[in-house]
Amino acid sequence: MSTGSPILPPGAAGEPLPRTAELATLWRLLRSPVGALGLALVAFWVAVALFAPLIAPFEPNANDYLALADPTPSGVHWLGTDNLGRDIVSRLAWGARTVLVIVPIAVAAAYAIGCLMGLLAGYIGGWADTLLMRLSDVILSFPVIILYMIVLAHFGPSAINVILAVAFTAAPSVARIVRGLTLDLSNRPYVAAARLRGESPWYVMFVEILPNARGPLIVDGCLRMGYTTIAIGVLGFLGLGLPPDDPNWGGMVKDTYALMSVYPHMSLIPCGAITSLVIGFNLLADGLREVAGDE
Amino acid sequence: MFVFLSRRLLFLVATLLVVSFLVYLLNEAAPGDVARKILGPYATLEQIALLTEELGLNRSVFIRYGEWLGGLFTGDLGYSTLFKAPVGEIIWDRLANTALLAVIAFALIVPLSIVLGVAAGMRESAALDRSISLASIITTSIPEFASGVFLASIFAIWLGWLPGTSTLVRDGGWSITSQLVLPVAVMVLYDLGYVVRMVRASMADVMREPYIRTAVLKGLSWPEVVFRHALRNALIAPFTVILLQINYLVTGVVVVEMIFAYPGFGRMMLEAALAQDIALIEAGVVVAVFIAVSTQILGDLAYMILNPRVRLR
Numbered sequence: 279m280s281t282g283s284p285i286l287p288p289g290a291a292g293e294p295l296p297r298t299a300e301l302a303t304l305w306r307l308l309r310s311p312v313g314a315l316g317l318a319l320v321a322f323w324v325a326v327a328l329f330a331p332l333i334a335p336f337e338p339n340a341n342d343y344l345a346l347a348d349p350t351p352s353g354v355h356w357l358g359t360d361n362l363g364r365d366i367v368s369r370l371a372w373g374a375r376t377v378l379v380i381v382p383i384a385v386a387a388a389y390a391i392g393c394l395m396g397l398l399a400g401y402i403g404g405w406a407d408t409l410l411m412r413l414s415d416v417i418l419s420f421p422v423i424i425l426y427m428i429v430l431a432h433f434g435p436s437a438i439n440v441i442l443a444v445a446f447t448a449a450p451s452v453a454r455i456v457r458g459l460t461l462d463l464s465n466r467p468y469v470a471a472a473r474l475r476g477e478s479p480w481y482v483m484f485v486e487i488l489p490n491a492r493g494p495l496i497v498d499g500c501l502r503m504g505y506t507t508i509a510i511g512v513l514g515f516l517g518l519g520l521p522p523d524d525p526n527w528g529g530m531v532k533d534t535y536a537l538m539s540v541y542p543h544m545s546l547i548p549c550g551a552i553t554s555l556v557i558g559f560n561l562l563a564d565g566l567r568e569v570a571g572d573e
Numbered sequence: 574m575f576v577f578l579s580r581r582l583l584f585l586v587a588t589l590l591v592v593s594f595l596v597y598l599l600n601e602a603a604p605g606d607v608a609r610k611i612l613g614p615y616a617t618l619e620q621i622a623l624l625t626e627e628l629g630l631n632r633s634v635f636i637r638y639g640e641w642l643g644g645l646f647t648g649d650l651g652y653s654t655l656f657k658a659p660v661g662e663i664i665w666d667r668l669a670n671t672a673l674l675a676v677i678a679f680a681l682i683v684p685l686s687i688v689l690g691v692a693a694g695m696r697e698s699a700a701l702d703r704s705i706s707l708a709s710i711i712t713t714s715i716p717e718f719a720s721g722v723f724l725a726s727i728f729a730i731w732l733g734w735l736p737g738t739s740t741l742v743r744d745g746g747w748s749i750t751s752q753l754v755l756p757v758a759v760m761v762l763y764d765l766g767y768v769v770r771m772v773r774a775s776m777a778d779v780m781r782e783p784y785i786r787t788a789v790l791k792g793l794s795w796p797e798v799v800f801r802h803a804l805r806n807a808l809i810a811p812f813t814v815i816l817l818q819i820n821y822l823v824t825g826v827v828v829v830e831m832i833f834a835y836p837g838f839g840r841m842m843l844e845a846a847l848a849q850d851i852a853l854i855e856a857g858v859v860v861a862v863f864i865a866v867s868t869q870i871l872g873d874l875a876y877m878i879l880n881p882r883v884r885l886r
Contacts, residue, residue: 312707416588419865421824424842428854431846432599508716512828515718516843531718535832539737542726549719556714564710 306569313565319558323551327374334368338525349541360544361534369525370551376526377555380437381506385499387445392452397483399453400460411457414450422447423512430518440519444506455498459491466490497567504559511552527552574877581873585866589859596858597638600851641855651852655845660856663841668823668860670741671830671837675822677753678760683815686765690772691807695799697777706773709766721759721832728755739833756833760826764818771814776807809879813872820868824861 307313326333335356336342345352345359352358357366399410426443433439463469464487472486513519514528522529527548534544608624609616644651650660693705715723729737739752779785780803788798827839838857845853 415584416591419588419862419869420592421820421861421865423825423827423839424858424861427827427843427846428596428599428858431843431849504714508714511716512718515716515828516831528716528718531722535718535722538722538726539730542722542730545722546726549716549722553715553719556716557711560710560714564706 303569307565310565310568312561313569316558316561316563316565319554320562323374323555323558324378326371327378330371330375333371334365336365336368338368338372339364339523340368350543357547358541358543360530361537361541366530366544366547369530370527370548373525373527373530373548373551374555376520376524377507377510377552380441380510380520381503384441384444384506384510385448385502387441388448388452388502389495389499391445391449393456393488395449395453396456396458397460397487400457401464401479401483401487407457410453414453417447417450422509426509426513427516427518430513435519435521437520437524440510440513443519444509448502448506452498452502455494456488456491459494460487463487463490493570497563497570500559500563500566504556504563507552507556507559577877578870578874581870585863585870588866589862592862593642593855593859594638596855597641597851598634600849600854641852645859650856653845653850653853655848655850655853660852663853664838664856664860667836667838667841670835671823671826671839674753674756674760674826674829674835674837675819677757678764678822679819681757681761682765682768682818685761686768686772686811686815687808689765689769690811691776691799691804693769694773694776694807695780695803697780702773705769709769709773711766712762713764713766715762717759717763717826717828718832720762721755721829724755724758724762725832737833739835741836752833756826756829756835759829759832760822764821768811768815768818772807772811775810776803778810779803779807782806809876812879813876816868816872816875820865823864 307317341363342355342359342365343363345355346363349355349359349361349363355365355367357370359365360369395410395414399407425447429443430439460483469482469486472482477486510520510526511528511531514526514530515532517529517532520526520529530548531545534541538545608621608628612620612624641651648661650664652658653660653663656663689705689709693702696702725737728735735754736747736752737755739756741749741752743749785798785803788802793802823838825839826837827843829835830837830840831843838860841853842857842861844850845857
């Protein structure tokens, strides 16, 4: 998804929260139906990913040739088998692990680069701002999906390449958000106090500004997890980026959508899985924004 | 105005040069690969050396990039090694097919997003706002391949109302129009929610302005407040966002084209990237970046015209 940055809650930045206030935030999140549903969906898939070896009744790549005659759900294969006789429950569980390992790492990497860029651009300003924002403009003007196709077709399938490609394309939009927050927070009295004490610019950026920008960044991070899940699914569906043997939800659809008219369950089930996870991330973000807006 | 335009056009040209050169470097860093891709895994080393020589791939990247750039200005886009035809014969047809989908989808997204966004934003947190916002979160959460599978299994397989593939060939008695319905539906479903939320946010902001309160308190009817006072200001900010959707609709629809076997630009780029068809990739990249940057310039210009308070550098 190439479309720009999400909407930030007004005035959610900058108020330092004590520990108990964070617990109160969690409590309010659980009481909003939207936020609670989002949290439940995400928690469900995280649990599936964590316990994949216990949940999966079969090896994810094991072929049950007897099931090929009738791959629909049965007592042995609860959700049926795919075009190669592989158990769908097992592939779904291991696929949850694939996506929930790659997506957080890619988002964290994008944040590491984006926060650094945004803090430098917003706090130092001047030439650093111009240079970094122009660089972001160039990267953001490039259609993401075409970039993925060219880069990943060239470097071949590997999880590392996918993470790098996603981090590289997401970092500039994180940088823009962090830059905006930095410009706002730089005028706060506690930043001026830190400067007067003679703290270094690095200290001011990473200890005074960044922690106080976390409210909007957590909401954005949640939305970005959703986008990145879609991106990873799309790359799997296009057969780019992820090694074909690792079960991944997009790849499961790619392998089976040609058989949709005969055995729709093979592609409908992984489609439902990825959709529910993305909905989970996005509802969670919406719940968090609502809670932050109440304060 | 003139300074602004010339700066942005300069940025457009610079981006095109930088990006096309980087793609060239990336694709041709290992010249042997191109000949190997064309001839397949069973070609001998001599055959590969011969083809590399013939295609001029053993010369420096800079010389070849210069030649390609020269060709671009004379209208020669090069030769596609994948389709075994000049790039110019392939790319425009594919682009026209994708543009057909994009135009229909855009024509649906603009009015729908304005109606839904304004309806949601005019009374923040009302039941209507909550349901529209929730629906737009959910529709944007469905990856295109998933909504393609969902819609195709309902309308093509279960009900049998529409074709499951859209090859633009009149096979199996499905008209071209009926073949466009599902791809357009997937694009609209995926993109609409995002635009609706942008329009809604802008509308909600405007409705909080003091002049709206004044209008309400002096006793104007609700439609007058919404249509005559709020709407104009509320549509300035989303205008740019709406224009930027053209970008996604033309260059981002590879998944839709794959699901429905639609002969479009995105699928062509995927095939070209997998086959390392450098001439086709380069031409596609130039087209894509051109569309992306020019819609941005158009958006900025329109914003400036619509909102006289903004001065652009």
